[in-house]
Amino acid sequence: MTQLLRLDGLNRAFGERQALKDVTFDVAPGRLTGFVGANGAGKTTTMRIILGVLAADSGTVTWGGAPLTRADRRRFGYMPEERGLYPKMTIREQLTYFGRLHGLDAGAVARNITSLLDRLGIGERADEQLEKLSLGNQQRAQIAAALVHQPQLLVLDEPFSGLDPIAVDTVVAVLREQTARGVPVLFSSHQLDVVERLCDDLVIIGDGAILTAGRRDELRAAYALPRYEIRVDGDAGWLRDQPGVTMIDLDGPRAVFDLDTGVEEQSVLRAALNRGPVRAFTPVAPTLAEIFREVAR
């Protein structure tokens, strides 16, 4: 059964270096959680602790409210940073091995492999050695290995690195099938644009500490800028002379601007309407890159 994964107060040091500091966040059932942070921020260390590859110095990881057991972890799927497939074996042989290792019978494993590889777009490569595939296709095979036993939780370390945009979409579709089954999915990424586009929840880590975590939309609202976009007929350049307006971008009839504290956006809208038709007027949500810069300061 799928459950909520909760990390609570995780600490971990390597010698003098405190790699994790009181790391606390949830990975909710049926949601795609993006785990973002600079190099060395602590993403891989956190994921290794979830999977039991590494022990925390203190803190807990619970699954549905109970401490994680070895049996729980056997039902998890993990794609580690150091990709774990053997270059000389065929994809089908390796996936069969992993599926059997997780206790699936031969028939179920064979069926899962066929359907997974088809959905990942490498069905025709199933009987080739891993090393014969392009790096992007090897990556798809690694993702298949994490999924072959139909895991109840999925943890993926940089699953999109090295994938072209089409492959990213293919992998996202497969991950979405998992969340549709209720599986909590945690993935790390450096690619803020990818995370921004596809995750439901976001966790931002910096130097071992969680900087912010929550639903993507709520974070965007919480870090909202006083920024608006307007589209009028004719040129919008007159906005520059409006009190309290700072122009960010002007392109003929379209303008993006910030408002000083205390300036009502409705007053700007009224001024625009006094000049003619207003075709669009909307707040501009901050991008993930902007939120990241804000919390990482």
Ligand SMILES: Nc1ncnc2c1ncn2[C@@H]1O[C@H](COP(=O)(O)OP(=O)(O)OP(=O)(O)O)[C@@H](O)[C@H]1O
């Ligand atoms: N086995 C280890 N021994 C010593 N230091 C380690 C070990 N594993 C991680 N660290 C240190 O802990 C910190 C966190 O590393 P971690 O790999 O978790 O970061 P990350 O966010 O995954 O980074 P990246 O995006 O570069 O993979 C880093 O300073 C790293 O050097």
